[in-house]
Amino acid sequence: RAILARRQDAAGLRIAVSAGGTREPIDPVRFLGNRSSGRQGAAIAIAAADRGAEVTAVLAHVDESVRSALEGHPGIRVRVAGTAAELAAEMREVAPGVDVVIMAAAVADYRVASVSESKLTKEAAGGVPPTLELVENEDILAGLAADRRPGQTVVGFAAETPAEGETLLERGVRKRRRKGVDLLAVNAVGWSEGFEQADNALTIIDAQDQVAASVTGSKREVADALIDAILAVRS
Ligand code: CTP
Numbered sequence: 001r002a003i004l005a006r007r008q009d010a011a012g013l014r015i016a017v018s019a020g021g022t023r024e025p026i027d028p029v030r031f032l033g034n035r036s037s038g039r040q041g042a043a044i045a046i047a048a049a050d051r052g053a054e055v056t057a058v059l060a061h062v063d064e065s066v067r068s069a070l071e072g073h074p075g076i077r078v079r080v081a082g083t084a085a086e087l088a089a090e091m092r093e094v095a096p097g098v099d100v101v102i103m104a105a106a107v108a109d110y111r112v113a114s115v116s117e118s119k120l121t122k123e124a125a126g127g128v129p130p131t132l133e134l135v136e137n138e139d140i141l142a143g144l145a146a147d148r149r150p151g152q153t154v155v156g157f158a159a160e161t162p163a164e165g166e167t168l169l170e171r172g173v174r175k176r177r178r179k180g181v182d183l184l185a186v187n188a189v190g191w192s193e194g195f196e197q198a199d200n201a202l203t204i205i206d207a208q209d210q211v212a213a214s215v216t217g218s219k220r221e222v223a224d225a226l227i228d229a230i231l232a233v234r235s
């Protein structure tokens with residue numbers, strides 16, 4: 001492939017990247033989910049592998065085309081996780097063996113406190129709409145950052161909706177500090193931005209709270225810019 005011949009600047013680098021949206025079960029047929037397609041995470045995995053990295057992609061729920069693209073790539077090993085807890089376990093297993101950890105997955109913040117073994121029915125509810133009790137999931141990224149080994153680079157993502165009285169950048173800086181990561185990639189989302197779109201706009205914040213890069217383009221272009229930023233902080 002032309003790309004392989006052109007640029008192998010990530011050769012020798014071992015990268016783990018999570019992608020897609022976790023699904024938290026309510027009962028055997030229902031779950032709490034989110035709109036992540038996994039395409040940005042997949043683009044990162046593919047960009048890294050095309051540039052010579054040895055990539056492990058840990059997939060929560062992703063679009064079928066995303067899964068097949070990753071599984072068909074010779075430089076990518078695919079692992080799967082359904083829930084946030086499963087994703088946490090997979091990442092913990094993979095992280096000690098890599099140089100770079102990238103959490104691009106959309107992880108559910110909460111799971112259902114007690115999952116019903118049988119399908120919830122309206123009949124059993126007796127006309128009273130049920131209330132779901134939620135419990136918080138562990139912060140996988142913060143845990144990976146806290147436990148990172150010397151020389152390991154930990155990268156997070158943040159999808160933010162514009163908030164009153166605070167810029168996206170200010171929120172990103174706070175989140176990067178809270179997570180303790182080396183790089184945080186922030187993108188603006190809304191009802192029509194960020195999800196299910198071919199193009200993406202990303203601002204990458206580094207450990208000095210500076211903007212390392214700001215890029216708009218295809219998910220592949222954005223992925224390449226993130227790889228560039230990772231290689232830069234590691235050099
Ligand atoms: N993340 C994670 N584990 C969680 C939640 C989030 O590892 N339980 C990771 C995501 O994969 C992402 C980063 O943390 O890389 C930021 O996710 P985000 O949802 O923006 O952060 P939260 O801390 O959950 O904050 P918010 O209240 O804004 O959702």
Ligand code: CA
Pocket residue numbers: 107108109
């Ligand atoms: Ca969250």
